[in-house]
Amino acid sequence: MENPCIITVAITGSVPGKKDNPAVPISIEEQIESTHEAFEAGATLVHLHVRNDDGSPTSSAERFAKVLEGIRKHCPNIITQVSTGGRSGAGKERGGMLSLRPDMASLATGSVNFPTRVYDNSPELVEWLASEMLKYGVKPEVEAFDLSMIFQAAAMLKAGKIKGPLHIQFVMGVKNAMPVDRDVFEFYVKTLKRLAPDATWTGAGIGKDQVTVSRWSTELGGHCRTGLEDNVRMDRETLASSNAALVRQTAELCAQYGRRVASAAEARRILSL
16 A cells, blocks of 8 residues: 555536536635545645635635635645636736745646637746746646646756646546547656656546546556546436545545555655645
């Protein structure tokens, strides 16, 4: 049971709502409570978005501050990771919460097609977000939606624009972006090891593919992401009752592959935090 697996829980996102699953946490209080339940179930890294009162996405630093305060109080040593994604704001607004000094923040290093829009990450914006993360001591989790983003992350690391070691998240299953493909997944892992031998990585599958990508990640020695942001179901017929239920499902996968779930202290050590 060596090589502990970090379970990331993406609790909310910018898209799912109560209409999709009543368990999706929208309010600040709901997000804190849902994170606490997931933490007790084994999640040691929480990926955060915040919402307005009407459920619409926002990059509000004030709301992020309140969520972070509650999570730090109730989930000792959990790794906090904020989203700088494009659904919640535009331009530099997307990095307005980095001054709150979360442990980590997402960083997409290129643009990609999404189901109904382009996820626009211009080189100028990527460089600015990375510089803000360096400024405030925030470790990036590079969200790689295709192979070019891995190469770009490695180049930024070499240029000193990202502090190492790299941590990459391979995202598969977004419509119009990279589909779930085992050969491609293994090539991602192989390429990352060649470009940045000391890098760590997580696999993230969207919707019905969440469990599939978690299996591959666990088998190949990486880490897993789960949560209601990416997937609101336990299986085709059953809505997930909570983020904690999805975390427990992922922990069971880890056990099947002879890996134990990383503690918060182990997760911080693995990610060099």
